[in-house]
Amino acid sequence: QKEVEQDPGPLSVPEGAIVSLNCTYSNSAFQYFMWYRQYSRKGPELLMYTYSSGNKEDGRFTAQVDKSSKYISLFIRDSQPSDSATYLCAMSANAGGTSYGKLTFGQGTILTVHP
Amino acid sequence: DSGVTQTPKHLITATGQRVTLRCSPRSGDLSVYWYQQSLDQGLQFLIQYYNGEERAKGNILERFSAQQFPDLHSELNLSSLELGDSALYFCASSVLSMGSGNTIYFGEGSWLTVV
Numbered sequence: 203q204k205e206v207e208q209d210p211g212p213l214s215v216p217e218g219a220i221v222s223l224n225c226t227y228s229n230s231a232f233q234y235f236m237w238y239r240q241y242s243r244k245g246p247e248l249l250m251y252t253y254s255s256g257n258k259e260d261g262r263f264t265a266q267v268d269k270s271s272k273y274i275s276l277f278i279r280d281s282q283p284s285d286s287a288t289y290l291c292a293m294s295a296n297a298g299g300t301s302y303g304k305l306t307f308g309q310g311t312i313l314t315v316h317p
Numbered sequence: 318d319s320g321v322t323q324t325p326k327h328l329i330t331a332t333g334q335r336v337t338l339r340c341s342p343r344s345g346d347l348s349v350y351w352y353q354q355s356l357d358q359g360l361q362f363l364i365q366y367y368n369g370e371e372r373a374k375g376n377i378l379e380r381f382s383a384q385q386f387p388d389l390h391s392e393l394n395l396s397s398l399e400l401g402d403s404a405l406y407f408c409a410s411s412v413l414s415m416g417s418g419n420t421i422y423f424g425e426g427s428w429l430t431v432v
Contacts, residue, residue, distance in 0.1 A: 238423075245319060245407055245423035246360070290360065304350075304373045305421065307360040 205229050208291055208308025217317050221278040225291035225308045228272065232293040232306075235267050237276045240288045240310065249289075250276065281315045288312050320344065321424035323408050329430045335396040338427045342389055342410030348372070349391040350411075350421065351383055355404040366391055398431045405429075 208225045215221055223237075234253055238246035250265040252258045252274075258265045264277040274293075278285055292305040320343035330336055342349050351363040362375035366385035377383075380398075385391045395402060409423045 243405070243426070243428070245321070245409075245425045247319070247423070248420060251420065292360075304362050304365060304375060306362070309359045 203228065204309075205306050206291065206293060206308045209311055210309050212312040212314060214314045214316060215281055217281060217283060217315055219281050219315070221276075221281050221285070221313060221315075223276040223278075223289050223291075223311050223313070225274050226272055227274075227293055227306075229293070229295060229306070230269075230272070231295040234294040235265070235274050236292040236294075236305070237263075237265055238290040238292055238307075240290060242287075246290055283315050283317055286314045319422040319424060321408055321410050321422050323406075323424040323427050325427055326425065327428045327430075329432060330398060332398055332400060332431055334398050334431075335394065336398065336429065338393040338395070338406055338408075338429075340391045340393070340408030340410075340424060342391070342408070343422055346410035346412050346422075347389065348411045349385055349389070350409040351377075351391070351393050352407040352409065352423075353404050354407060354426070360407070363393070395429070400431050403429055403431045 206227045237250045239249050240246045252265050252267050255267045255269045262279045266275045288310040290310045291308040322341040324339045347368045350365045354360045363377040364383050365373040369385050380396050383393045405426045405428050407423050407426045409421045411421045
C-alpha cells in the first residue's frame, strides 16, 4: 500500500464548478501538506501549503487537512479552463529540519475544466 | 519561471549508456533535490543535497549518483541505463532556513528516453 493515495481521475467539470480533490495517507508522522499543480510536461508549481490540521484559503483555492482522519482536500471555486492540469498532493514528515524537502507525492489527479 | 534551471531538456540514449543531468538552483537556495517522475511510479524523491553535503536519500538506485558543487549547482549521473529509467527527472531547490516555510521550487525537468 502506498503512503499517499490519490484518485488519478480523470475529472472533468464545467467552467464555474466547484472542484474537490482529495488524498489519504497512512504515515501519521506527516506534518506538512502541500498541493502542487503540474501542466503537461512542466515542473510542479506549489499552490497551497498547510502545516498540521486546519483550513487555508488563497483566492479561489482552499486547502483542508484532517490529521485525525489522515485526509486532505483541495477545493477550487469558480473553476476556469486555465485550471486544467494535474494536481498533486504532497506531504513531509520533517518539522522544518534539514531534510524537509523529502516530499511524498500522490499519483496526481488529472483535471479538465471545459468551457 | 521558478528560477531553477535544468539541462538538457530532452535526451535520448541507448541502454547501457551513462548520462549527466545538470541543475542550477534558484539564486540563494542552498538545498537541491532530485525527483524522478514516471507514469507507473509517479513523482519519487531521489536525493537531497544541502550546501554540498548529502542530507537525505530516497529510492535512488545504486547506478545513480549525484553531487552538489561549491557553486551550488548539482549533477545527477545515471549509468548502465535501462529502458525502465526512461522518465522525467526534476531538480528542485529551496532556501532551507527554519523560518522560510516549506517552499520548494521545481525546475522544468529533463526528459530522458532510453532506447
